[in-house]
Amino acid sequence: MRENWDAALAAVLHHEGGYVHHSLDPGGITNLGCTKTTWERWCGRPVDEDEMRALTPADVAPLYKERYWDKVKADELPAGVDYVVFDTAINSGPGRAVKLLQEAIGATPDGAIGPLTLRAVAAMPAAEVINKFQDNRLVYLQSLPTWPTFGRGWARRVEEGRTAALQMCQSA
Numbered sequence: 001m002r003e004n005w006d007a008a009l010a011a012v013l014h015h016e017g018g019y020v021h022h023s024l025d026p027g028g029i030t031n032l033g034c035t036k037t038t039w040e041r042w043c044g045r046p047v048d049e050d051e052m053r054a055l056t057p058a059d060v061a062p063l064y065k066e067r068y069w070d071k072v073k074a075d076e077l078p079a080g081v082d083y084v085v086f087d088t089a090i091n092s093g094p095g096r097a098v099k100l101l102q103e104a105i106g107a108t109p110d111g112a113i114g115p116l117t118l119r120a121v122a123a124m125p126a127a128e129v130i131n132k133f134q135d136n137r138l139v140y141l142q143s144l145p146t147w148p149t150f151g152r153g154w155a156r157r158v159e160e161g162r163t164a165a166l167q168m169c170q171s172a
Contacts, residue, residue, distance in 0.1 A: 072097055072113060083164060101121070
């Protein structure tokens, strides 16, 4: 839902936090949820740690809009559903986010969001989609080898995301 972009971005940035370089994180150097590799692709050049540390929400917002929000067609998703799919796209990749959405609505998970997926989402109550999506997301995260290290934070993010998404859904 187009109107949710600002709120969804703020919620994502709250969870992503600031600069991190955890030795067990396969993403490596990260700031505001943006990995060094992703930022280099976006900029089209190598960047150093100082540049990564200096990233601001205004810097990453256009990247998040184009490569994540637009990629999962969040403008076409119901309020709340847009947020959880967007948040997952940043955390686990757009393809994984779309597959989790398709599983939640009972569609074949192919990772491409098209007219069939959008119609199936529209046919279900948004709260039901949100709850099934977040349940599936948690199961997926628990299957990752990095769950023992990052699981507590991921579980909190899933539940806080569920709450925020349900509030967005009810307010729409």
